[in-house]
Amino acid sequence: MVKRIVIADDEPITRMDIRELLQESGYEVVAEASDGFEAIDACKLHNPDLVIMDIRMPVLDGLKACKKITHDKLAGGILILSAFYDKEFIEKAKQVGVLGYQVKPLDEKSFIPTIEMCIAKAEEIKALEKEIQKTSQKLEDRKSIDIAKGLLIKEHDISEEEAYNMLRKMSMDRRCSIGEIARTIMVIYE
Template sequence: MKCRIVVTDDELITRMDLSEILKEEGYDVVGQASDGFDAVELCRKLRPDLVLMDVKMPILDGIKASKVIINEELALSVVLLTAYSGIEFLEQAKEVGVMGYIVKPVSSQNLIPTIEIAVAKGRLIKKIKEDTEKLKDQLEARKSIDRAKGILMDHNRITDKEAYNLIRKLSMEKHASMKNIANAIIMNHVE
């Protein structure tokens, strides 16, 4: 699958050069922006895999734009490009959570490996977040089912297994998840 990239730099020539390198390497440059504000808006529309972001730009600088993109999860990864290698930029980059930092001039030798690692890390983080959400959902479902079983056991004088089977049966009959059935049972018995 081709990696989808937004290139952001206030210099047109730099954007064109970067886009050309990326296209030659088989990447899909889906958008270009001349400032951080436009980069954020492009990411909201296009949801790219990666954003190459210049640091020093008008309207909204690259660090602030990266923070918005990362916080809103508008792209898998952000890699900063800068002519400045000062420690203050590096610290800011780490704080906002970018996946890479390249000091200009950029060449395919330093750009491509950085992109590949940044996208791989971005995909890994996305998968971890998805897995965490699934586990959280499963845990919540389990808690609801256990609580509903307890209610059914008390009210109907049935065993744990019978309560579980009743919830499962209702789930199949109603074509609803066991969690939804359990939550309905809980709601019905809350005083």
């Protein structure tokens, strides 16, 4: 699958050079932006795999745009591309969740491998977030099931096993998760 990229830099020539490099390497440039607000809008519209972002741009700088993009999960990841390489900028980039930092002028030999690494890390993070969400949902379901069992035991004067079997049967009969049934029971009986 072709990876989709947004380029955000206030220099049109820089954007053109980056676009050509990316397209030659098989990437799809879905949008270009000349300031942070345009970058945010492009990410909202395209949800790219990666954003290549300059730090110093007019209107809204790259680091502030990065913060919004990572907070709202508008892109898979962000690679900073900047002429500034002092520790302060690098530290700020880490704090806003940037996956990579490349110093201008571009070194073509390291640019594409850096992009590949950033995209791979972004995909890894996305997979981990899905796994965390799944585990969290299972935990919530477990809590709901325990509460619902307690309510059924109290309401029907049955054993814990009977309460669980009742939940399971309702779940199968209605073709929905046992967690959904448990949450419904909690609303009905509380």
